[in-house]
Amino acid sequence: MIEKAVIVQGRRRTVRLLPSIVTILALCAGLSAVKFALDGTLGIALAMIGAAAVLDTLDGRLARLLDATTRMGAELDSLSDAISFGVAPALVLYVSFLHQYSAGWIIALIYAVSLVLRLARFNTLLDDDNRPDWEREYFVGVPAPAAALTALLPVAIHEQFGNGWWNSIGVVAIWTIFTALLAVSTIPTLAMKSVSVAPQAAALLLVLVALAAAALVTFPLILLMVLVALYLGHIPFAWRSQRWVAARPETWHHKPSERRAQRRATRGRPGLRVSSARLRLRRPNSRNIPKNRNFPGGLPR
Incomplete structure (x- = not known):
């Protein structure tokens, strides 16, 4: 019995190391991207950053799934993100x-420092127990993995289409600074754990996943461009969603389908008021409407 208990305890310790092992793999992938860039194989460098982003998503989920969340693991994950994505x-x-x-x-330094500052703020917010629960559905600024892939978009376009205006120093500098500003900004972006899929849309989602897998094999750079465009396009919707939930924090405990229905209901009313104002329509006045025997006080309001 004692030997079995020792074996089980040893296995548990090994299992609890899995998230840290995945984090180390993400760190190695990020550093390997620099090596491949120095060798001139930019496509593989992009793949290494993408692999680091996937591994960074997995290590946190593994830690929560295995109940292996530790302070050391959190610090290691933060340092890995600073190197791999900054x-x-x-x-x-x-x-x-x-x-x-x-x-x-100088441009490269601005980006790296901005990503480190963004990660430092993220760690500070994690330790803030006074934050409302609904705020945890949103990131403050663009997360580090998304910022890294967005910043490398000129590299992907260059690898796919060759030289052009997209890899000129001015465009690359402006795009890099723009990405750095998105990372350190307070613009809300959706956290993946808060995204829910309606049951009727599950089949469509599986088809899209299959198409993405096929594109990853055949046109990986095109897939990266599309994903970056979709991610940047979701930011205005995340900003509106965050403002809506902030004004109605009690809805955070409702089901996602109920919140979507409430958003649609409240979204329609302001539109009616705006259209009426633009058309300069006035509210019907019962004194100006001839009385009807079905509606003695005029038409119903």
């Missing part, structure tokens, strides 16, 4: 396009 993309951009100009290193 330092590594900055170096890839510098090696690819920015090294030809003296201001290129």
Whole structure:
């Protein structure tokens, strides 16, 4: 019995190390992106950053699933994110396009520092117990993995279509700074754990996943461009959703389908008021309407 207990305890310790192992793999993938960029294989460098993003998503879910959340694991994850999504993309951009100009290193530093600041704020918010529960449905600013893939969009376009205006120093510098500003901004973005799929849309989602898997094999760079465009396009909707929930925090405990129905209901009323104002329509006045025997006081309001 004692031997079995020791074996079971040893297995539990090994299992609890799995999230940290995945985090280390993400760190190695991020650093390997710099190596491949130095070798001139930018496509593989992009793949390494993408692999780091996937592994970064898995390690947190594994930690919660296995109840293996530790302070050391959280610190390791934060350091891995700073290197994989802050330092590594900055170096890839510098090696690819920015090294030809003296201001290129400054642009790379701006991006790396912005991502580190974004991660520091994220850790601070995690320790804030005074935050309302509904705020945990949203990230503050663009998350580090999404920011890294967004910043590397000029590299993906260059690998797919060759040289063009998209890899000029001005465009790359503006895009890199724009991505850095999105990361450190307070713009709300949806957390994946808060996204729900209606049962009637499950089949469509599976078809889209199959198409994405096929595109990943045949046109991976095109898939990356589409995903970045979709992610940036969701930001205005996340901002409106966050404002709606902030004005009605009691709806946070409702089912997602109920909240969607409430949003549609409240969205229709302001539109009617705006259209009436634009058309300069006045509310019917019962004194100006001839009385009817079915409605003695005039038409119903």
